[in-house]
Amino acid sequence: DTAVSQTPKYLVTQMGNDKSIKCEQNLGHDTMYWYKQDSKKFLKIMFSYNNKELIINETVPNRFSPKSPDKAHLNLHINSLELGDSAVYFCASSQSGGGPTYEQYFGPGTRLTVT
Amino acid sequence: GENVEQHPSTLSVQEGDSAVIKCTYSDSASNYFPWYKQELGKRPQLIIDIRSNVGEKKDQRIAVTLNKTAKHFSLHITETQPEDSAVYFCAADNDYKLSFGAGTTVTVRA
Numbered sequence: 654d655t656a657v658s659q660t661p662k663y664l665v666t667q668m669g670n671d672k673s674i675k676c677e678q679n680l681g682h683d684t685m686y687w688y689k690q691d692s693k694k695f696l697k698i699m700f701s702y703n704n705k706e707l708i709i710n711e712t713v714p715n716r717f718s719p720k721s722p723d724k725a726h727l728n729l730h731i732n733s734l735e736l737g738d739s740a741v742y743f744c745a746s747s748q749s750g751g752g753p754t755y756e757q758y759f760g761p762g763t764r765l766t767v768t
Numbered sequence: 769g770e771n772v773e774q775h776p777s778t779l780s781v782q783e784g785d786s787a788v789i790k791c792t793y794s795d796s797a798s799n800y801f802p803w804y805k806q807e808l809g810k811r812p813q814l815i816i817d818i819r820s821n822v823g824e825k826k827d828q829r830i831a832v833t834l835n836k837t838a839k840h841f842s843l844h845i846t847e848t849q850p851e852d853s854a855v856y857f858c859a860a861d862n863d864y865k866l867s868f869g870a871g872t873t874v875t876v877r878a
Binding site for chain 2 (some may be wrong): 686694695697698708709711743754756757760762
């Protein structure tokens with residue numbers, strides 16, 4: 654009965670590899686997000702989708718590509734991984750209503766370590 | 769875009785004392801101000817939020833105040849307990865997204 658789930662929980666990989674993180678929510682929300690939390694705990698939004706449409710695309714290297722096959726899923730694919738990509742990546746979801754004025758529910762996070 | 773500043777970055781309090789965290793924001797168009805708590809190794813979770821048409825909101829031991837004129841808002845935790853130890857983030861909405869403060873690590877000493 655998990656609200657927002659992510660897989661995998663941990664990901665250790667070498668520089669230059671390509672990897673994907675998957676996210677699913679069963680809350681019936683139509684807006685989903687990807688956040689990056691660095692080692693200093695700073696939470697920075699990367700992308701947001703509303704009903705499978707990309708609505709927020711922050712200044713993120715184009716090695717990062719989100720994909721939303723349906724409004725319950727938002728995946729993140731990362732090409733040519735770099736050391737600086739090491740972080741915890743959180744998926745989140747919320748109701749929409751013209752803006753993010755509703756609670757965002759976060760997934761458990763994926764700790765990515767690039768060696 | 770929105771810029772949210774949060775102070776202090778760390779806060780140590782004696783159990784039973786109060787804790788106050790302050791945030792300022794830059795965009796006067798922001799209307800929604802949530803606070804998230806993140807325990808070590810866990811996901812951020814909403815603990816309280818306030819909208820711009822309200823000056824204060826309280827939920828048991830936590831309260832939030834908002835001053836739209838000065839563009840600042842604060843989190844107050846009373847009668848702190850060990851389980852209040854966590855990182856707290858303030859945020860403000862802007863252009864369909866939340867901008868988060870840098871976080872405050874709160875440690876409650878027994």
